[in-house]
Amino acid sequence: xxxxxxxxxxxxxxxxxxxxxxxxxxxxxxxxxxxxxxxxxxxxxxxxxxxxxxxxxxxxxxxxxxxxxxxxxxxxxxxxxxxxxxxxxxxxxxxxxxxxxxxxxxxxxxxxxxxxxxxxxxxxxxxxxxxxxxxxxxxxxxxxxxxxxxxxxxxxxxxxxxxxxxxxxxxxxxxxxxxxxxxxxxxxxxxxxxxxxxxxxxxxxxxxxxxxxxxxxxxxxxxxxxxxxxxxxxxxxxxxxxxxxxxxxxxxxxxxxxxxxxxxxxxxxxxxxxxxxxxxxxxxxxxxxxxxxxxxxxxxxxxxxxxxxxxxxxxxxxxxxxxxxxxxxxxxxxxxxxxxxxxxxxxxxxxxxxxxxxxxxxxxxxxxxxxxxxxxxxxxxxxxxxxxxxxxxxxxxxxxxxxxxxxxxxxxxxxxxxxxxxxxxxxxxxxxxxxxxxxxxxxxxxxxxxxxxxxxxxxxxxxxxxxxxxxxxxxxxxxxxxxxxxxxxxxxxxxxxxxxxxxxxxxxxxxxxxxxxxxxxxxxxxxxxxxxxxxxxxxxxxxxxxxxxxxxxxxxxxxxxxxxxxxxxxxxxxxxxxxxxxxxxxxxxxxxxxxxxxxxxxxxxxxxxxxxxxxx
Amino acid sequence: xxxxxxxxxxxxxxxxxxxxxxxxxxxxxxxxxxxxxxxxxxxxxxxxxxxxxxxxxxxxxxxxxxxxxxxxxxxxxxxxxxxxxxxxxxxxxxxxxxxxxxx
Numbered sequence: 001x002x003x004x005x006x007x008x009x010x011x012x013x014x015x016x017x018x019x020x021x022x023x024x025x026x027x028x029x030x031x032x033x034x035x036x037x038x039x040x041x042x043x044x045x046x047x048x049x050x051x052x053x054x055x056x057x058x059x060x061x062x063x064x065x066x067x068x069x070x071x072x073x074x075x076x077x078x079x080x081x082x083x084x085x086x087x088x089x090x091x092x093x094x095x096x097x098x099x100x101x102x103x104x105x106x107x108x109x110x111x112x113x114x115x116x117x118x119x120x121x122x123x124x125x126x127x128x129x130x131x132x133x134x135x136x137x138x139x140x141x142x143x144x145x146x147x148x149x150x151x152x153x154x155x156x157x158x159x160x161x162x163x164x165x166x167x168x169x170x171x172x173x174x175x176x177x178x179x180x181x182x183x184x185x186x187x188x189x190x191x192x193x194x195x196x197x198x199x200x201x202x203x204x205x206x207x208x209x210x211x212x213x214x215x216x217x218x219x220x221x222x223x224x225x226x227x228x229x230x231x232x233x234x235x236x237x238x239x240x241x242x243x244x245x246x247x248x249x250x251x252x253x254x255x256x257x258x259x260x261x262x263x264x265x266x267x268x269x270x271x272x273x274x275x276x277x278x279x280x281x282x283x284x285x286x287x288x289x290x291x292x293x294x295x296x297x298x299x300x301x302x303x304x305x306x307x308x309x310x311x312x313x314x315x316x317x318x319x320x321x322x323x324x325x326x327x328x329x330x331x332x333x334x335x336x337x338x339x340x341x342x343x344x345x346x347x348x349x350x351x352x353x354x355x356x357x358x359x360x361x362x363x364x365x366x367x368x369x370x371x372x373x374x375x376x377x378x379x380x381x382x383x384x385x386x387x388x389x390x391x392x393x394x395x396x397x398x399x400x401x402x403x404x405x406x407x408x409x410x411x412x413x414x415x416x417x418x419x420x421x422x423x424x425x426x427x428x429x430x431x432x433x434x435x436x437x438x439x440x441x442x443x444x445x446x447x448x449x450x451x452x453x454x455x456x457x458x459x460x461x462x463x464x465x466x467x468x469x470x471x472x473x474x475x476x477x478x479x480x481x482x483x484x485x486x487x488x489x490x491x492x493x494x495x496x497x498x499x500x501x502x503x504x505x506x507x508x509x510x511x512x513x514x515x516x517x518x519x520x521x522x523x524x525x526x527x528x529x530x531x532x533x534x535x536x537x538x539x540x541x542x543x544x545x546x547x548x549x550x551x552x553x554x555x556x557x558x559x560x561x562x563x564x565x566x567x568x569x570x571x572x573x574x575x576x577x578x579x580x581x582x583x584x585x586x587x588x589x590x591x592x593x594x595x596x597x598x599x600x601x602x603x604x605x606x607x608x609x610x611x612x613x614x615x616x
Numbered sequence: 617x618x619x620x621x622x623x624x625x626x627x628x629x630x631x632x633x634x635x636x637x638x639x640x641x642x643x644x645x646x647x648x649x650x651x652x653x654x655x656x657x658x659x660x661x662x663x664x665x666x667x668x669x670x671x672x673x674x675x676x677x678x679x680x681x682x683x684x685x686x687x688x689x690x691x692x693x694x695x696x697x698x699x700x701x702x703x704x705x706x707x708x709x710x711x712x713x714x715x716x717x718x719x
Contacts, residue, residue: 169718263635592714592715593716594712594715595650595711595714596643596645596711597641599638599641599642600642603638603642
């Protein structure tokens, strides 16, 4: 069997084995799932090494090798859908991220989920999630990617609502699924529109024939924008970002997986995969870039005023995804993938650290009830510090290089977006500094919880340390962009070092406000006033959506209900039945039961018949 | 002056008898009387048939009349039996009291 199939199907096999056979033995189920992703990871490493050594040979720049493919669905001459695996630099990089970060998260879950009732179900869903994401990465055509796209939606629903007995978790799962569906609808329309013009779903074929189709720029923009809709939903861009912070209701490792390797990365990956589709349309690119920029700054400002340790991280993910989408919109899919890769490491790291803190404090998530934890959980503190510095983009950690590339691209292409990007970078450092100082420094606020706090076991800290190492080195030497595109010249501009002042300023500001024995939001509240309330309530976007649902959609529903009840049910069906009944009652009056009456009617009838037959 | 009895005279009598029979069926309340009125209808038809048979010099009319008489006799047996059964059950032979055949 082709090794690519092993990578793809090992997690699915784990899901099946757990569901069918080993559900009763929790630890065994967990180990099956971990073994599956480690197997995928090992095969991916082999694939990567093969590709890497090929690319090192002079004059031998292999961009892709033919992957396995089967004809999956053939309808006449018109529709041909393959089920294949695309093996090129982009997909191998993404496979590395998904299986590598995924492996760390799986191992971490062994510790985090220990003793949970539904551990088998958790690991089955986790494997299904991984399988779906690998499917997206390896897809060779739009139908295949759409199927796995929806599978990711389903498995995320299962995992966000994992603690389904908690109403907020069940609601969050539902919200994630529904909001995603809105984006997916646009995605599907885009796929169908594209197929209507090109008559094929295959990425490679499409890329080849797209310039020959002679599509008008309006059509191209529409297709690009519709396909982008899918990414807006999955990658949680404004205005469909509302599901991601709520998705924090799931177990913390799930948040880590969702924010780093799967789900939200899927949207950006898909955009990079079909970059040739949006690149010819300046309008679509502009739309994508601005959506990304708006998401980046909006999420960063919201993150400043949140109190939940995971929610702050969730908004920072939104903000970083905004950067990636902005990079695609500025014509730099390579830069977007670079940032996605580095971000996967440090965001997974940050979430797992948050999980470690939450476990240490017995499921306390409010940062104001923490404090002074650096003494109690030193490994978590140090790795969290590394993750924070990497996210803020401090030299020489991974985030510095990838964010730098995006900002340089923005400076060249679109100066307003560059300004937004720089400001967001400062905000990132500020809110991450706030979280760091409030959680780990100062005096412990909740003494009871503090006394019982303890460092997590090795099965949890191991992945933390590993991810921390990668968060440091993933950006070095520009290996990632060079691997993606050998012609890409990695420019180390001095401007990057100048930009370093921005996160440093953010850190200094947050240290001045929050690095105290008893930190509080009071200075921020005082200086921002009404603005603070605004960002604390996330710009009231959820409330606006609720209002729209309640009044606009509610009114339409009421009209439909009225029409259904009064026109269809009462007038249509009810009218017919009442009319028939009345007719029956009227005719029944003739049936008197008296023989004389019958004889009378009978003779009248006969007379009439005779009259017509004989006389006329 | 003897004027011959024509076909029309027979048919007039026959029609009269038939009308009387119908009127009896409709007006009278006693089941036995209604039954007798029905017999009158049959015999009105018999009279017409015999008259046609005689004036057209065709035997089929008379043959048909014998059939009618025979079947009427059988019918009387069945009908009277039903009436007796009806009387035993309801203790009445008035059609005003026999209105159970309705909703």
